[in-house]
Amino acid sequence: MLDYAWLILAFPALGTLIIAFFGTRLGRRAVGFLAPAMVFLSFAVAVALFMELLGLPAEERQHELVLWQWMAAASGPGATGSFNVDIALLIDQLSVTMALVVTGVGFLIHVYSAGYMHDDPRHPRYFAFLNLFILMMSTLILANNYLLMFVGWEGVGLASYLLIGFWFEKPSAADAGKKAFIVNRIGDFGLLLAIMIIWTGLGTLQFTEVSKALQGFQVPGTLEVPGTFGSGALSLTAIRAATLLMLLAATGKSAQIPLFVWLPDAMEGPTPVSALIHAATMVTAGVYMIARSAALFDLAPVTGEWVAWIGMATAFVAGTIALTQTDLKRILAYSTVSQLGFMFVAVGVGAYAAGIFHLMTHAFFKALLFLGAGSVMHALHGELDIRKMGNLRTKLPITYWTFLAGAAALAGIPLLSGFFSKDAILFYAFEHAIPLWVAGIITAFITAFYSFRMVFMTFWGQERDKKLHSHAHESPRVMTVPLILLATGAVVAGYVGLPSISAIDAWLEPVFHAGEHAAEGVAHNLTLEMILLAVSALVALGGAFLAYRAYIADRDLPKRARAAFGPLTGLVENKYYVDEAYNLLIVEPLRALGEWLAATFDKRGLDGAVNGIAGLTGWAGAQVRRLQTGMVGLYALAMLFGAVALAAWLVTR
Amino acid sequence: MVPTTYYLILSAVLFTLGALGVVLRRNVLIIFMSVEMMLNAVNLTFAALARHFLQLHGQIFVLMAMAVAAAEVAVGLAIVMAVVRHKDSTNVQDINLLKG
Numbered sequence: 001m002l003d004y005a006w007l008i009l010a011f012p013a014l015g016t017l018i019i020a021f022f023g024t025r026l027g028r029r030a031v032g033f034l035a036p037a038m039v040f041l042s043f044a045v046a047v048a049l050f051m052e053l054l055g056l057p058a059e060e061r062q063h064e065l066v067l068w069q070w071m072a073a074a075s076g077p078g079a080t081g082s083f084n085v086d087i088a089l090l091i092d093q094l095s096v097t098m099a100l101v102v103t104g105v106g107f108l109i110h111v112y113s114a115g116y117m118h119d120d121p122r123h124p125r126y127f128a129f130l131n132l133f134i135l136m137m138s139t140l141i142l143a144n145n146y147l148l149m150f151v152g153w154e155g156v157g158l159a160s161y162l163l164i165g166f167w168f169e170k171p172s173a174a175d176a177g178k179k180a181f182i183v184n185r186i187g188d189f190g191l192l193l194a195i196m197i198i199w200t201g202l203g204t205l206q207f208t209e210v211s212k213a214l215q216g217f218q219v220p221g222t223l224e225v226p227g228t229f230g231s232g233a234l235s236l237t238a239i240r241a242a243t244l245l246m247l248l249a250a251t252g253k254s255a256q257i258p259l260f261v262w263l264p265d266a267m268e269g270p271t272p273v274s275a276l277i278h279a280a281t282m283v284t285a286g287v288y289m290i291a292r293s294a295a296l297f298d299l300a301p302v303t304g305e306w307v308a309w310i311g312m313a314t315a316f317v318a319g320t321i322a323l324t325q326t327d328l329k330r331i332l333a334y335s336t337v338s339q340l341g342f343m344f345v346a347v348g349v350g351a352y353a354a355g356i357f358h359l360m361t362h363a364f365f366k367a368l369l370f371l372g373a374g375s376v377m378h379a380l381h382g383e384l385d386i387r388k389m390g391n392l393r394t395k396l397p398i399t400y401w402t403f404l405a406g407a408a409a410l411a412g413i414p415l416l417s418g419f420f421s422k423d424a425i426l427f428y429a430f431e432h433a434i435p436l437w438v439a440g441i442i443t444a445f446i447t448a449f450y451s452f453r454m455v456f457m458t459f460w461g462q463e464r465d466k467k468l469h470s471h472a473h474e475s476p477r478v479m480t481v482p483l484i485l486l487a488t489g490a491v492v493a494g495y496v497g498l499p500s501i502s503a504i505d506a507w508l509e510p511v512f513h514a515g516e517h518a519a520e521g522v523a524h525n526l527t528l529e530m531i532l533l534a535v536s537a538l539v540a541l542g543g544a545f546l547a548y549r550a551y552i553a554d555r556d557l558p559k560r561a562r563a564a565f566g567p568l569t570g571l572v573e574n575k576y577y578v579d580e581a582y583n584l585l586i587v588e589p590l591r592a593l594g595e596w597l598a599a600t601f602d603k604r605g606l607d608g609a610v611n612g613i614a615g616l617t618g619w620a621g622a623q624v625r626r627l628q629t630g631m632v633g634l635y636a637l638a639m640l641f642g643a644v645a646l647a648a649w650l651v652t653r
Numbered sequence: 654m655v656p657t658t659y660y661l662i663l664s665a666v667l668f669t670l671g672a673l674g675v676v677l678r679r680n681v682l683i684i685f686m687s688v689e690m691m692l693n694a695v696n697l698t699f700a701a702l703a704r705h706f707l708q709l710h711g712q713i714f715v716l717m718a719m720a721v722a723a724a725e726v727a728v729g730l731a732i733v734m735a736v737v738r739h740k741d742s743t744n745v746q747d748i749n750l751l752k753g
Contacts, residue, residue: 630752632745636684637676 001052002063005091007045008099008138011038015131023124032114035127039110039134043103050096058510063091064144064208083199090144090207094511097356097504098141098288101363105280105489106134108482112371113272115478116378120270126166130276133159137281141288145205146195149289153191153253156282157184163277164269173268183262187252191289194245198296201238211295236299243296243303247310250286254340256314261579263337267329271374274329279336279366284359287343291352294512304348308432311344312439317576319446323453324573328373328384331454335410336366338447342425345436351428353508357497358425360504361417364489365409371483372403376458378479379472386457388468393459395472398480400459402487407455409490411448412540417494423536424497427529437532441539448543456551499529660701667694681733681743685726692722 015038023031053061066088073083089095110130117126136159140152158181165177199205202213250256255263255278263283267274277283290297290307297304315338322334339362346355377384379396393400409418422444430437463469474480497504550557562569571577667690674687696715703711733743740747 628752630749632684632748633676633679640672640676 001048002091003065004045005049005063005065005089005142006067008042008049008103008142009089009135011041011045012131012135012138014038016128016135019124019128019131023128026124028118028123031124031127032118035131036107036110036114038131039103039107042134042138043100043107046096046099046103049091050100053091053093053096061093061510062208064206065089065091070148085145085147085205087148088144088206089142091142092511093508094288094291094356095141097360097508098284099138101360102137102141102281103134105363105367105486106137106276108485109272109276109280109367109371112275112374112479112482113270115476116272116374117270122166126163126270129159129162129166130273133163133276133281137285140285144207146198146207147205149292150188150191150195153249153285153289154188156277156285157181157188157253160184160266160273160277160282163273164266166269166273170268176262176265176268180262180266183259184252187249187259187286190245190248190252194242194249197238197242197245201235201242207292210293214295214299239296240300240302243293243300244306246289246293246296247303247307250290250307250344251310252286253289254283254286254344255337256286256310256341256344257317260314260318260337261582264330264333264575267327267333271329271370271377274333275367275370275374278333279370280363283336283340284343284363287340287347287355287359290344290347291356291512294350294352297347298350304350306348308345308348308429308436311341311346311348312429312436312443313341314338314344315341315443316439316446319443319450320572321575322450323446324569326385326387328376328386328389328454328458329370331386331450332366332369332373335369335447335450336362338443339366339410342422342440342443345429345440346425349428349432349436351425352512353502353505354421354424354428354497356508357502357504358418358421361409361421361490361493361497364486364493365406365416365418368402368406368483368486368490369410371479371486372399372406375399375475375479375483376403378475380468381471383465383468386454388465389458389463390461390465391459391463391469392472395469396459396474398474398483402480402483403459404455405487406490407451408544409494411451411544412444412536413448413544414537414540415494417490417492419537419540420494420497420499423499423529423533424502426536427499427532430528430532441536444536445539445543448540449547452544452547453551456547460552499526499533657701657705660697664694664697664701667691667697679744679746681736681745681748684745685729685733688729689722689726692718 015035019026019031019035026034066086068087070085070087071083072085110127113126113130117123120126133156136152136155138152140149140156143149143152161177161181164180165174167173168177195205198210202210204210204213248259252259263278266278269277297307318334318337318341322331322338325331325334339358343355343358343362346352346358373384376389376392376396376399379392379399380389383389405416409416412419412422426437426440426444429440496502550561574580671687671689671691671694674690675684678684678687696718699711699714699718701711703709703715736748737743
C-alpha cells in the first residue's frame with residue numbers, strides 16, 4: 001500500500017484537470033460532487049497509509065517512494081558535485097499525520113463549499129482552484145526533499161492567491177490576493193536561499209539524508225560531513241543562516257511577525273477558503289517545515305530562541321488585536337495568527353510533536369469556527385459585524401452548538417482538544433523559559449476572552465438588528481453536517497495527546513529525533529504538568545467568565561475598560577498601525593522609486609531611445625527622398641553612369 | 654572585305670547616339686526608338702565579332718536579342734499607349750508619379 005501513496009496527489013490533480021477543462025459542461029451538481037469525492041479518495045488513501053504505518057514497528061515507519069527522476073546533473077553515479085533531485089515522496093509518521101489533517105479537513109471544507117458556493121457564477125473555477133490547492137498542499141507535505149517541498153510551497157502560494165482574489169470584481173479582494181502573494185514571496189526567497197545553503201553544505205536535499213548527515217553532532221564545533229560537495233562541511237554559521245532564512249520563510253507562509261499582515265486581509269476570499277487555507281492547511285506549512293527540519297534547528301539553538309520569541313510576540317500581538325475587532329472573520333483571522341504563534345513557540349523550544357499536535361487540533365477547531373462564521377454570514381446575507389448580531393442561538397441551533405464547541409476548544413476550556421494541545425506547548429515553554437510561559441498564559445487568557453466574546457456577541461443577548469435577525473435561517477444540511485463532524489473532531493482530537501501518555505508524542509518522536517534522543521524527550525515531570533494544566537484551565541475559564549461579565553452581565557464594562565486603557569485602546573484597535581507603518585516605510589518609498597524610474601528612466605531613457613530611432617529614420621528618409629526627382633531622364637542618366645562605372649571597374653580591375 | 658574595326662566603330666557611334674537620345678530627349682517615343690538603336694548597335698557588334706572569330710554564337714545572340722526586342726516593343730508601346738490615354742502627353746517629364 002505504501003507504494004500507492006502517489007494516489008494522494010493523483011486524485012486532486014485529476015479533479016483539477018477535469019473540472020478546469022470540462023467543469024462548465026459537467027454542470028454544478030457533477031462538479032459539486034466530483035471535487036469533494038476526489039479529496040475524499042485522497043483521504044481514504046491517507047487513512048490506509050496510516051493504518052499500514054501503525055502496523056509496522058517504529059523503526060520501519062519510514063518509506064521513500066521515488067516516482068521519477070526530476071533533474072540530474074550527475075558526473076557519475078554518486079559522484080561529488082552531482083546534483084540529483086527526484087520527484088519522490090516520503091511517507092512517515094509526520095507526513096501521514098499532515099496528510100490526514102489536510103485531506104480530512106479539506107474534504108469537509110469541500111463538502112461545505114458545495115453548499116456555500118452553490119449560487120456562484122464561477123462555481124467550477126472555484127472547485128478547480130480548491131482541488132489544485134489540495135494537490136499543492138499534499139505535494140508540500142509528502143515531498144521527500146526540500147526542492148519538491150518548495151514546489152508545493154510556491155504552489156499553495158499560487159492557489160491561495162487565486163482563491164483569495166476569487167471575487168476579483170471587488171478591488172479589495174484583488175488587492176488582498178496580491179498582498180498575500182507578494183508578502184509570501186518575501187519569505188519564499190528566504191526558503192530558496194536556505195535550500196541553496198543546505199545543498200552547498202551537504203550535497204543533498206533529501207530530508208532523510210540531511211538528518212542522517214547531521215546525526216550525532218553536538219552544538220559546538222564545525223561539522224565535517226564526509227563525501228559531500230564543496231568544502232564538505234556545513235559550518236554552524238551556515239546552519240544558523242539556513243535556519244534563520246527558513247524562519248523568514250515560515251513567518252511569511254505562517255503569518256508571523258513581521259510578515260503576518262497578509263492573513264487578515266485574506267478574509268476577502270470566500271469563507272470556506274479562509275477555513276481551508278488560513279486555518280487548516282497552508283498557514284501551517286511553516287510549522288511543518290520547521291518540524292521537518294528538526295535536525296537543522298536542533299543544531300541552531302539561537303534560531304530556536306528566535307522562533308519561540310517571534311511566535312510568542314505574534315501570539316500576543318495578534319491576540320490583543322483580535323480583542324478589538326468587530327468583524328467575525330477578522331477576529332478569527334487574528335486568532336489564527338495568534339495560534340500559529342503558539343505552534344512557533346512549540347517548534348522553537350524543540351517540542352516539535354507538541355507543535356504538530358496543536359497544528360492538528362487547531363485545524364479542526366479553526367476550520368470549524370471559520371465554517372461556522374460562514375454559516376452565520378450565510379444566514380445574515382453577508383453580514384459579519386458582530387455588533388449587529390445577537391441572540392442567534394435560537395435561529396441557528398446547529399451553527400451555535402458547533403461554533404460553541406470550536407470556540408471552547410480555541411479558548412482551551414478543559415477536556416476539549418485545544419486545552420490539551422495548548423497545554424502541551426505551555427508545558428514545554430515553561431521548561432524552556434519561565435517568561436515564555438508567563439507570556440503564553442497571558443495570551444491564553446486573551447484567547448479565552450475573545451473566543452467567548454465572539455460567542456456572546458453573536459449568539460447570546462438581545463438581537464441588535466431586528467430585521468437581520470428575523471430573516472436569519474439555519475444553513476442547509478450540506479453545510480451543517482461538515483460543521484458537526486468538525487465539531488466532533490474539535491472535541492475529541494485532543495485525546496491523542498493526553499499529558500504523560502501522549503500517543504501523538506510517541507508516534508511522532510522518531511521523526512524528529514532519529515536514534516539517540518528518543519527516550520530523553522518523553523520523560524515528563526507529571527506533577528509540574530498537572531499544576532500547569534490546572535493553571536491554564538483556570539485561566540481559560542477566567543477568560544470565558546470575564547467575557548460573560550463584559551458582554552452579558554455588565555454591558556458597560558467594555559466601555560470602562562476602554563477608558564481605563566486610554567490611548568492603548570486606539571493603538572490596538574488600529575492593529576498597532578503595522579499596515580500603515582509598512583505602507584509608509586516600504587510601499588510608499590517603492591512606489592516613489594517606481595514613479596521616478598517611470599518618469600526618468602522609462603519615459604526619457606527607453607521611450608526616448610525608441611522614439612529617437614524612429615525620428616532618425618524619418619529624418620534620413622526625408623533626406624533620401626530628394627533623390628527621387630521623378631525625372632525619367634535623370635534616372636536614365638544615373639543608370640548610364642552606373643553602367644559606365646561598372647564597365648570601367650570590370651575592365652580595369 | 655570591310656575590316657571588323659569599322660563595324661565596331663560604327664556600332665560604338667550608334668550606341669552613343671542611342672544613349673544620348675535616351676538621356677536627352679523628352680518625347681517618350683523618341684526615347685523608345687533610341688533604346689532600339691542601342692540594341693541594334695549591340696547586335697551589330699555581335700554579328701561583326703561572330704564573323705571575325707568565325708563562330709556562330711554571336712549570330713544566335715543577335716536573333717535572340719531581336720526576339721526580346723520585339724517583345725519589349727510590344728509591351729513598351731502598350732505602356733506608352735496607356736500613358737498617352739491617361740495623360741494626353743508623350744513628354745516623359747509629365748510622367749512623374751514616383752517623385753519623392
